[in-house]
Amino acid sequence: MNRLNPKNLIVVILLAASFICAGPAAAADEIKIASVSWTGVTVKSELAVNILESLGYDASYMMVSVPIVYKALSIGEADFFLGNWMPSMANIATQFFEDGSVIKYVASMPGAKYTLAVPTYVYEAGLQDFSDIAKYGEKLDYKIYGIEEGNDGNLIIQKMMDNDMFGLGKFELIPSSEVAMLSEVQSFMRDGKWVVFLGWAPHYMNEILDMKYLSGSTAETFGENDGTATIYTNTRKGFAKDHPNLGEFLLNFKFPIPMMNQIMANLHEDKRLTTERAGLLWIKDHPEIYKGWLEGITTIDGKPALPAFEKFLATVK
Numbered sequence: 001m002n003r004l005n006p007k008n009l010i011v012v013i014l015l016a017a018s019f020i021c022a023g024p025a026a027a028a029d030e031i032k033i034a035s036v037s038w039t040g041v042t043v044k045s046e047l048a049v050n051i052l053e054s055l056g057y058d059a060s061y062m063m064v065s066v067p068i069v070y071k072a073l074s075i076g077e078a079d080f081f082l083g084n085w086m087p088s089m090a091n092i093a094t095q096f097f098e099d100g101s102v103i104k105y106v107a108s109m110p111g112a113k114y115t116l117a118v119p120t121y122v123y124e125a126g127l128q129d130f131s132d133i134a135k136y137g138e139k140l141d142y143k144i145y146g147i148e149e150g151n152d153g154n155l156i157i158q159k160m161m162d163n164d165m166f167g168l169g170k171f172e173l174i175p176s177s178e179v180a181m182l183s184e185v186q187s188f189m190r191d192g193k194w195v196v197f198l199g200w201a202p203h204y205m206n207e208i209l210d211m212k213y214l215s216g217s218t219a220e221t222f223g224e225n226d227g228t229a230t231i232y233t234n235t236r237k238g239f240a241k242d243h244p245n246l247g248e249f250l251l252n253f254k255f256p257i258p259m260m261n262q263i264m265a266n267l268h269e270d271k272r273l274t275t276e277r278a279g280l281l282w283i284k285d286h287p288e289i290y291k292g293w294l295e296g297i298t299t300i301d302g303k304p305a306l307p308a309f310e311k312f313l314a315t316v317k
Contacts, residue, residue: 029300031246033061034078037148038178039267039275040202040260041083046276048082050252052246054312056300065150066092073236074101080239080250084232085200087223088114089152091159093234101237108233109202109255114153115227116214117146117199119189123212130216133196134167142171145184145197149175153198156221165221170266187211197309200229202260206269231255233243245298249305252293259289280316 035045053058072078072086096102240247
């Protein structure tokens with residue numbers, strides 16, 4: 001199990017202080033959501049903020065890196081996180097689950113995918129498994145493309161390289177933002193070049209890229225089931241006890257994979273859409289989803305939640 005080294009821990013503590021500046025998370029109506037700069041998690045976090053604000057809470061979210069998410073949750077300076085991809089985040093999150101400072105809480109999206117991927121033409125040419133990557137090192141320029149630094153997927157890839165797993169000792173990890181990584185992959189594909197990159201579902205990449213996921217992942221990498229993942233909602237210790245109404249809400253707050261694929265495809269197709277508006281417009285067209293989320297939930301002053309949220313949703317155009 002990987003732990004933060006002292007240098008990184010200092011950075012995490014300093015950055016986690018950004019949560020503290022906004023005031024104590026324990027305020028009765030104040031809810032702080034930790035988020036990361038992935039499209040799907042951003043959509044979910046913004047939906048949560050809008051729903052909670054319509055119920056009378058003072059809700060906000062802050063975008064940070066994965067290690068900072070867990071430090072903030074563990075010290076009570078964030079209330080919950082909607083993007084715990086398991087098993088790939090185990091090397092960051094497990095220590096906090098084990099010491100009880102962060103609660104795994106609820107599986108909000110089973111059947112996701114998170115592992116290495118390649119263009120279909122690369123797959124058909126023979127690179128189909130983790131064990132094949134090193135064979136084609138020269139074609140790949142000995143590089144694997146990841147996303148932002150500190151991301152759990154990047155850490156797994158770097159561990160594979162550091163430990164020469166699958167013969168990847170000569171390879172270099174290229175970190176960047178989600179958008180920049182996908183732009184780079186599209187450029188490679190237009191030129192027919194070879195590339196291995198970090199891929200996941202749900203995400204619009206599965207719609208716009210002719211791509212294949214690699215087999216061969218292990219328990220020490222992206223999981224034994226070829227990168228099949230479950231996304232959990234995590235909370236700080238004591239959150240459900242402090243906010244039983246919201247604890248029940250989070251148990252209801254689940255996301256079908258087709259929902260997230262459609263929202264992200266809409267975002268890709270319409271550049272005028274924001275992540276916030278894309279999520280709200282989709283659920284406005286699918287009331288059965290938000291009605292399930294709000295079943296048995298109340299506003300902060302004890303009134304039924306559904307009418308309050310639908311009053312807000314009627315203003316979304």
